[in-house]
Each structure stands twice: as C-alpha cells, then as structure tokens.
Amino acid sequence: MITTLVHHQIRRFERAAGYDASYLHELADASLGAFRRFAGVRALSSFREDVPLDAWYAAKIAATLAQDCGPCLQLNVTLGARDGLPAAQLRAMLTGDLAAMGDDAALVWRYARAVCVRDFEADLLREQIVGRWGRRALASVALQIAVAGLYPTLKVAFGHGKACSRIRVGEEDIVPRLAAGSVA
Structure with a gap:
C-alpha cells in the first residue's frame, strides 16, 4: 500500500515537471526506508x-x-x-x-x-x-x-x-x- 502511494507521488512529480524519475521508483522498490530518507533532500533543495x-x-x-x-x-x-x-x-x-x-x-x-x-x-x-x-x-x-x-x-x-x-x-x-x- 505504501509503495503504491510512493510510486503515485513520484509519477505525479514526473508529469508536473516533465522529468523521468525512474531512479526514484527504483530506489523506492529497493528500499522504502532509503527512499524516505532521501525524500528529505527535496526539503533541502527547496529551501x-x-x-x-x-x-x-x-x-x-x-x-x-x-x-x-x-x-x-x-x-x-x-x-x-x-x-x-x-x-x-x-x-x-x-x-x-x-x-x-x-x-x-x-x-x-x-x-x-x-x-x-x-x-x-x-x-x-x-x-x-x-x-x-x-x-x-x-x-x-x-x-x-x-x-x-x-x-x-x-x-x-x-x-x-x-x-x-x-x-x-x-x-x-x-x-x-x-x-x-x-x-x-
């Protein structure tokens, strides 16, 4: 369930930005824990x-x-x-x-x-x-x-x-x- 939601969020970002985030899908599939920690980078990159x-x-x-x-x-x-x-x-x-x-x-x-x-x-x-x-x-x-x-x-x-x-x-x-x- 959580993985499905994460992929939905990534796809929404991809559509909005016209950006291929396949590597984020792959990270989420490999480890939700790693993906969650990496997701914090987004807050840094928008500061x-x-x-x-x-x-x-x-x-x-x-x-x-x-x-x-x-x-x-x-x-x-x-x-x-x-x-x-x-x-x-x-x-x-x-x-x-x-x-x-x-x-x-x-x-x-x-x-x-x-x-x-x-x-x-x-x-x-x-x-x-x-x-x-x-x-x-x-x-x-x-x-x-x-x-x-x-x-x-x-x-x-x-x-x-x-x-x-x-x-x-x-x-x-x-x-x-x-x-x-x-x-x-």
Whole structure:
C-alpha cells in the first residue's frame, strides 16, 4: 500500500515537471526506508531564505552544471522558468554569460562554480554574499550547492545517468558551454 502511494507521488512529480524519475521508483522498490530518507533532500533543495530568486537559481544551475548537464539541469531550468525567471537570464546561467545574468545572479553563480572546483575565489565571493544579503542567504545558497550533486549521483549509481545534452529554454535549445572544472 505504501509503495503504491510512493510510486503515485513520484509519477505525479514526473508529469508536473516533465522529468523521468525512474531512479526514484527504483530506489523506492529497493528500499522504502532509503527512499524516505532521501525524500528529505527535496526539503533541502527547496529551501530559500533572504536570497533573491535569480541568485538562488544561479546557485542551483551553476552547481548542477558542475555535476550533471542533462535531465537534472533541465529540471532546474524548467523550474526556474516556471518561477518567472526570464529565458535570457536562464540562457546566461547555462552559458556562463555573467553580464547577461544580472549582478546578483552573477555573484552567486561565480561563487557556486568556485565552491564546486574548490577555487580560493570562493572566500572572497562568500564575503560579498554575506555582505549583500547576510548569513541566512549564504545558508540557502550553500544548501543548493551541496544538494546539486545528490540527484545526479543517485541517478548514476542506479544506472540512469545520461550524457550531456541540450537544455531547453523556452523554444530554444542551449548547449551548456562550461566544463565542470572551469570557474568563469
């Protein structure tokens, strides 16, 4: 009964987001206990406090791009568009066009990328984020960076990893340009 309900919830999410969550079905079938614990990641990935929406998505997209440039990245872009981010800004986040992102998003995008590659620039950028929005905003951004790798890693572990692909923004396909190792 519980397994049926879990699969129903996953299918509802898949339909709403246009996302293949086969790996979540497989996790639930393998272990409901593991699925329940992993479900807590959703709460982490939706946490936002004191940081502007575009900057928050910049953290999600930059960090996801460092981990995965396929369906998980597409999901973040789709959700960003649904939350009202302009296609041009999402395109800029995918291609690393800092000038087109806007100042807030560019700051957090650069920070997320620096954290992902362990670049020393992260220290300076962290100070700027705290100075601009405070430590609660930093916590929101840090959680998005940390969570970005969980979904792609689980997908690959269950054999559902995908190669890099074009990302749909509005009516246009974008090829993410930055490799995981490049900061800017």
